[in-house]
Amino acid sequence: MMRIDKLLGHSGYGTRREIKVLCRHGDVTVNGAACTDSGVKVNPAADTVAVRGEVVQYREFYYLMLNKPAGVVTATEDKRSETVLDLLPPLFRAARLFPVGRLDKDTTGLLLLTNDGAWAHNIITPKNSVTKVYVAETEGDVPADLNERFAAGIILADGLQCLPADIRQIRENTFEITVCEGKFHQVKRMCAAVDLHVTALHRRSVGALALDESLAPGAYRMLADKEVILPLLGQ
Template identity: 45%
Template structure:
């Protein structure tokens, strides 16, 4: 590929910006300094260095983000902070996007990538990728609610939800609240909230813990992110969906 495209893919700027970058910085291909972005580079075999440091080519990027409240799952917004605004300057790329959405007030696991094919696989309604949430519910969740979840249910708008798994983790009679874990295999708009609304209850807090084989570990602080490990990426790409 062209050198300017290679450098752009490495997050060093747009192709236009890379032209200026080539004039200011020392870029070498196999030990020869290059200032022309049109020069071809074999990204798999040539050794490209920036000021003496080797640039290892990556075309696809995968980040696991611990989304905080108040941040929206979008690539840009004029009024609100987005999940991409949480990325460090050296990790930001214009082609990155969140896989699916978490509501503004929902926290937890969010995958950010530029791999459109994988995103489609994970979001396709036919794939039934499971997602687990921890939630605080206003109202007392019952064994009957668990049964309704397990059989599938109708929510607002007459939409039919596939069977889900509901576990009651705790009950606070004084506060009239329940603490639950919910596993669903769809991604309907505000689905978990609408499922509990159909049962006459309200979701107070919602936190996503898993998505397919990905698990949000406690050590990853809210508002921070990390690259997926090779093991996680392999599991994600070979995930056996229903």
């Protein structure tokens, strides 16, 4: 059972105060009967709740993929820059979605968002070694032993040892890089350690979930039920 103001707030119908006003004005019904008390408890799975005749489609958890554009901060709020939450309808802020991991401000591509903390934790926890595939455009001379150095585990400038990673050249100075950890600026720092400067970085996939190429930069879509497990599966 759930208070109706919590259900409606989670579903994007306003603050508790705004929902209280909706109830007082008779705009909210439960199973066809007016509900004037915003503290009434309902069963989201069994009761039909409507606001001004519109049936509320309650979902406990949301799972989204976003094609993150450059220039947007991976955060729920930021005083100076636009965030990935600002790209979504108010419903998702009301449902308290948050990004799963992070992409740098200038990095583009697949970003997952959810309000399911357990699901997010299973994706980002190092013990699960979820793979992430990036395409990096670089400047600099490509070392002859590039593949071997990545496979052995790059040592960053501060002495941090990275886990073994895979790098594959797909065009001149453009590489597909697969890592299974998510340290701060990791891909850029790994490339810098072999004297390659990353000029553009795009995340292509997380686990077995690839970015939907039909999504324009800044666009998003809900994951299908069968896709929710894919970030936790191997390539």
